[in-house]
Amino acid sequence: MKMVIRIAALLLSVWIASSAHAAESHEFPKLDIGKGGQCVEDPQLMRRIHMDLIKHQRTETMRLGIRGGKYSLAECVECHASTKTNSVVGSNEAFCQGCHAYAAVKLDCFECHSTKRKQPLEAAKTAETGK
Numbered sequence: 001m002k003m004v005i006r007i008a009a010l011l012l013s014v015w016i017a018s019s020a021h022a023a024e025s026h027e028f029p030k031l032d033i034g035k036g037g038q039c040v041e042d043p044q045l046m047r048r049i050h051m052d053l054i055k056h057q058r059t060e061t062m063r064l065g066i067r068g069g070k071y072s073l074a075e076c077v078e079c080h081a082s083t084k085t086n087s088v089v090g091s092n093e094a095f096c097q098g099c100h101a102y103a104a105v106k107l108d109c110f111e112c113h114s115t116k117r118k119q120p121l122e123a124a125k126t127a128e129t130g131k
Contacts, residue, residue, distance in 0.1 A: 029102045032093050034080040040070050047099075050076075054109075073109060078117050087115045 039046055041053070050071075057071040068075070080095040081088050088096040089110055096115075100107040 029098045030093060031095050031098045032082040032084070033095055034082055034088075035078075037079070039079075040075075073113055074118070077114065078119075081115075081117045086117045086120045089115045 046053075053071040054073055054076075057069045057073070060066040060069060061072075077088050082090075082094055085094070088094055089107070090097065092098045092101050096107055096109070
């Protein structure tokens with residue numbers, strides 16, 4: 001019995017070590033984070049629960065009429081839309097589309113909501129006008 005436990009422990013150790021190596025060597029998507037900067041929450045937290053925060057904000061907006069809260073989808077777009085296209089979708093380098101494609105999660109927010117900033121960045125305006 002002790003031998004079986006030792007073998008199981010050894011196999012578990014090898015599996016954990018190989019999983020850790022696979023996670024370290026895995027290539028994550030290269031995203032255009034737009035303006036970036038300080039997010040409303042820690043980036044690790046946002047990767048895990050941003051949808052819950054957005055849904056909570058949606059409920060406050062739709063049920064209570066509270067607009068422009070801390071977790072507003074429009075504010076996410078304002079910050080994370082590409083500096084080139086002013087959009088969070090359009091390629092797998094775009095902030096929202098890239099992450100959702102990587103995670104194999106359907107991105108349906110933008111069936112109703114805008115994918116673009118309200119006010120384009122000056123760099124985007126300059127690129128469009130050539131000045």
